[in-house]
Amino acid sequence: MGICRYCGKPAGLFRSSHAECRAQHDHVAASIPDFFVKSLNSPLPAASFRDLTMQAAQTGHIRDDEFRALALRGLGSLVEAALANSVITEAEEGRIDEIRSAFGLQISELGETGRKLVKAEILRDLEAGRLPKRVTLSGPSPLNLERGEHIIWIFNNTTFSTIRSRTQWAGRSQGVSIRIMKGVYYRAGASRGEPIQTQYLSQEGQGDLVDCEPECLFLVASEEPQGASQEDHFRASLQRRDSDHARRSFSKTDDLHPR
Numbered sequence: 001m002g003i004c005r006y007c008g009k010p011a012g013l014f015r016s017s018h019a020e021c022r023a024q025h026d027h028v029a030a031s032i033p034d035f036f037v038k039s040l041n042s043p044l045p046a047a048s049f050r051d052l053t054m055q056a057a058q059t060g061h062i063r064d065d066e067f068r069a070l071a072l073r074g075l076g077s078l079v080e081a082a083l084a085n086s087v088i089t090e091a092e093e094g095r096i097d098e099i100r101s102a103f104g105l106q107i108s109e110l111g112e113t114g115r116k117l118v119k120a121e122i123l124r125d126l127e128a129g130r131l132p133k134r135v136t137l138s139g140p141s142p143l144n145l146e147r148g149e150h151i152i153w154i155f156n157n158t159t160f161s162t163i164r165s166r167t168q169w170a171g172r173s174q175g176v177s178i179r180i181m182k183g184v185y186y187r188a189g190a191s192r193g194e195p196i197q198t199q200y201l202s203q204e205g206q207g208d209l210v211d212c213e214p215e216c217l218f219l220v221a222s223e224e225p226q227g228a229s230q231e232d233h234f235r236a237s238l239q240r241r242d243s244d245h246a247r248r249s250f251s252k253t254d255d256l257h258p259r
């Protein structure tokens with residue numbers, strides 16, 4: 001006789017669950033993330049919301065570890081819903097924090113969604129003219145921040161490029177050789193052509209782009225640039241925005257959040 005893995009009662013020969021228990025479980029499990037999204041604009045206190053969600057989980061025979069995973073997914077959906085209408089409001093930020101702490105969850109557990117949330121909060125602070133203080137480095141800092149400078153955001157996996165120019169000669173001509181006497185030639189009309197200056201975007205390296213306030217930007221190269229002829233500013237691992245070269249440089253990040 002098999003035991004139902006949901007309700008723990010005998011489920012019948014060669015059976016591991018009752019069909020109705022599994023249906024009830026799946027229904028509740030699918031509903032919990034939706035509850036979180038709805039809780040964003042609900043006046044229900046966070047503790048009451050948690051109690052109701054736990055009661056629903058009980059009727060669906062949802063175990064503690066599964067409940068935590070579902071709550072985390074729900075929190076992620078809640079954050080995504082809050083981010084969907086442009087910049088996050090302070091009320092939304094407060095509500096997210098309330099719900100998060102009622103379930104004992106951390107924003108860092110949300111991965112990419114958590115990073116989007118922190119970034120949206122930073123943008124809101126900046127828009128309101130406040131200096132955000134949400135980014136701290138763990139581990140020894142490669143940056144020489146001066147007094148009063150602090151990091152706003154770090155873009156990982158950034159490709160650094162800079163505008164360089166090269167000269168090519170167009171219209172180069174060998175001219176015409178005219179034989180004057182045996183073994184002596186006169187070369188007429190030879191021209192080395194016109195110099196054509198072209199500018200191009202040269203990829204200089206990979207690394208992290210650190211945006212700080214006030215007015216400093218660091219490029220922290222994760223690897224040595226290719227070739228020995230690269231200019232020394234990228235050979236040094238750090239660069240400040242106020243150098244002339246940095247102003248002609250571009251950084252391509254894979255960071256698209258928030259919209």
Ligand SMILES: [Zn+2]
Pocket residue numbers: 004005006007008009017018021
């Ligand atoms: Zn059952």
